Amino acid sequence: MIPALTTGSGAADAVLVVAPLLAPLAAAATAAVLRWRLATGLVTIGAAGIILATGITAATRTVDGTALTIGNWLRVDALTALMLIVIGAVGIIATCAGLGHLEGELERGHIDDTGAHLYSVLVPLFLAAMVLAVLANNLGLLWAAIEATTIVTAFLVGHRRTRAALEATWKYVIICSVGIALAYLGTVLVHYAAQQAGVAEHGSLDWTQLSAHAEDLDPGVMRLAFALLVLGFGTKAGLVPLHSWLPDAHSQAPAPVSALMSGVLLPVAVYALLRYRVIAIASISPEFVRALLLTIALASLLLAASLLITQRDYKRLLAYSSIEHMALVIIGVAIGTRLAIAAALLHIVGHGISKATLFCGAGEILSRTGTTSIAEVRGLLTRAPVLGGAFALGLAALLGLPPFSLFFSEVGLVRAGLTAGLGWAMAVMLVLLLMVFVAIAVKASGMLFGEPATQPRPTVRTLAALPFATAAPIIAGLGVVAMLGIVDWPLGPLLHSASLIAGTP
């Protein structure tokens, strides 16, 4: 099942495994003590930087198929390293934007000191929970970490305490808790199947053990378990049928938090499914796994496409686009060949970074125009060239235009799908993608080029320029997405190595 691998566990490797977890925890502790100030913001950015750095270092160590472990609990392989890189990269963009965001909110009086304090503690905790989820080798721990993200983000989504924010938070917490509870039921069933199959008691939720003994697990139980897991983690990834929290939460959360949620939280849930797929594919029929995932993914894509067409709010537009992209990633997981998995992972990277820049850009647009309505934002390119330009490029990346990496990952998906004999699914996918393209392009052109239909508000004739701290990571992020599209290096070997772990030949 798993490609030949050696397990490294030297002291330096142990540091590599623990560092990305401890860095954000330390940042949270710092913020708890020092409260909100520039220094705590910088420490949080530093923590995100450490996650990225350890992700890259871990990638160089694991690209040959090595896995670094601490006991049975934590494990870093190429797949984990890739996820760490995404978390780190998106984390840097979001925490940088967070600096400006908090200052602005404090200035306008939307939040008070306590609110800023809470925000600066919860964001690094959020990062830590996601890092723990990708590091976990124990499936119970993986579940608990993903559940913890719900708890940590609850007060981030409702940070502004408006009616709408409160409504979004309530829906978010209730729906995600239920979804994730179903995933727990699935985990329990896997545990049961493992126990009956004689996988040792202490290791019966151990991913390494389970994937090694997956053939022995009872197919009847595993089928039920996998369906529950797809439903449960699918909730967290914004897939139908329990997706309705996503547009509300993403549109109401502060922009940097939306960036983190869309850019990494959703992929972390998909990552959990990717891990479970390795077990499921060996214990139950691959057709069942593929049919289940494909159905849910195409339904989500259809939902996203149809709601994008009628969308009037640009933050919700971005939220539905996240559903669309997660659906694409799940289609890749459903196809399941190595090419498809590599494409899906590249898609996660590209989508994560470009969506993070877009949400941060959207946050800046909101703070300058005071509206989230697409119709009320007009002529962005002339009124704020840098912001408008970055937003336009981000949308171009999101729509899968070359040279951005999303173009290449989508092409990779289609190729993998055709090779796997899923021509009809690819045809449906492309039609829906075309709908999405038209919908977003029409809305975006109005926002970027359109003339204001009514008398513009006197204060917003020209918009304030983007501060450097926010602009730099946004532009750098877009540059990275473009670069990933053009050159194979440095991600290529890592993607290959990760697809060996999660993909079937």
Added chain:
Amino acid sequence: MSNGLYVQLLYLAVGGLLLSSVLVLWRRELSAIVRLLIVQGTLMAVVALLLAIERDSIELVVVAAEVVALKALLIPGILRRVLRDSAEARETEPLINVTASILTAAVLTLVAYGISRPLVRLAPSIETQAVPVGFAMVLIGFFVLVTRRRALSQIVGFLLLDNGIATTAFLLTGGVPGVVELAVSLDVLLIVLVLQVLAARVRLTFGGTDIDELRDLHD
């Protein structure tokens, strides 16, 4: 403990769990519903304790103690506070009336029996025979969650769901490994605390905890 007595007591406790879930659908007074949750938490601890005695497991005794502390004392205590603050004693108008809810519960029980058949078939034993009850609790909890409109009722629905899952875990495997069990319990407690705070905010902002009021966000 003799085998016959063990089976008798286990099935009685499990039957009580199912009964208490169903009664949640029946009762309109929120305080009565909270009392039912206390009963349910206690019965779950009884199940854990019976398993502990049967398997001579100290770990399960600890788990039983933790279940009592969490599900029979701590969480109902939090719910009581939500109730006391909100001054809304009754679930006024569930989306589906009580008669239909009760009949739905009957159907859900049969559905639970149907979907849990592969689990029973894998390892038929005294404990796994009772697993359909856990699934029925999960389904009933889900049903409460989607048809009730008070904030507290929705929390209750979530807790029913969670109790159902925990019951299933006990019956199938004698509970998940200790560390995971601890993490799960902590998560549930934190979720309930978060929901408590949110319910208070909803009440302050909307002047009531009717979740139907939450309809500003839509497409």
Added chain:
Amino acid sequence: MTPGAMAGVLLQVVLLIAVAPYVVGVMRQVRARLEGRAGAGIGQPWRDLRKQLAKEAISPEGSSWVFTAAPVVLLASTLVIAAVGPFISTASPLDRVADLFAVVALLLLGTVALALAGLDTGTAFGGMGASREITVAALAEPTILLVGFALSARVDSSNLAAIVDRIQDNPAQVLSPASVLAAVALAVVVVAEAGRLPVDNPSTHLELTMIHEAMVLEYSGRDLATIELAAALRLTVLLGLWANLFLPWGVATSASPSALGIGAAVFVGKVAILAVALATAEVFMAKLRLFRVPELLAGSFLFGVLAVSSSFFLA
């Protein structure tokens, strides 16, 4: 049929008839005492019956034979149950007839006869009472069938005596979830069928709430006495059935005089305890509004379903 067995059946019927009005009397007395009244004494229903029996029955103008036949059908159907059911002994020669489903059908026959009589009078109250009674019966009937199914599934027989015998041999079954759920479900149905609180208030004559009383409003004299006796007998029979199905101890398994004597004494004791318990509970209960009655009966139906399903998966 041996003389001993004949005597047993005879004893059972006579005992039930004799005891029935006292059951009603006890319940009224308990209520009265708990509500702080002196009460009329437990013999009052018998005294009422004696008085009514001495009076002439009057049929309302325009009513047909249905009206006059109904009390007789009601009393006769109830008497059949009283004769065949395993109240005192499970060794009665009529036991083969005492099928759970036959008993349910007999109960329904009485209900339908009375409802038809209520309609036959052509008055507003009669029709209203009949329609309500049939609604309640229609909702209660499925529950009885389900409970019967749950109870007979473990015995592989729907014969009442066989069920009682089996539980007596195997007392641990009384506490099985199936049995407990069935007991709760049947208790609700007994309350509904006997027309007690919270489904119907036997002592009310307020037009908005009455069910049973609305149907029998036009009866007088001997006919009224017949109906009152039948109603009391029905209550006793239902309580007795419930007691023996779920707490079967003391029921005679042979036709020997001593066993029958013990059986009779235990039966009277059990019914008395249940009657007191029911009356006490009624003091603390308000009548449900009519449109909430289906809720209660749906609940008992649910318990029936749960009893059946748990008798399968927890067995």
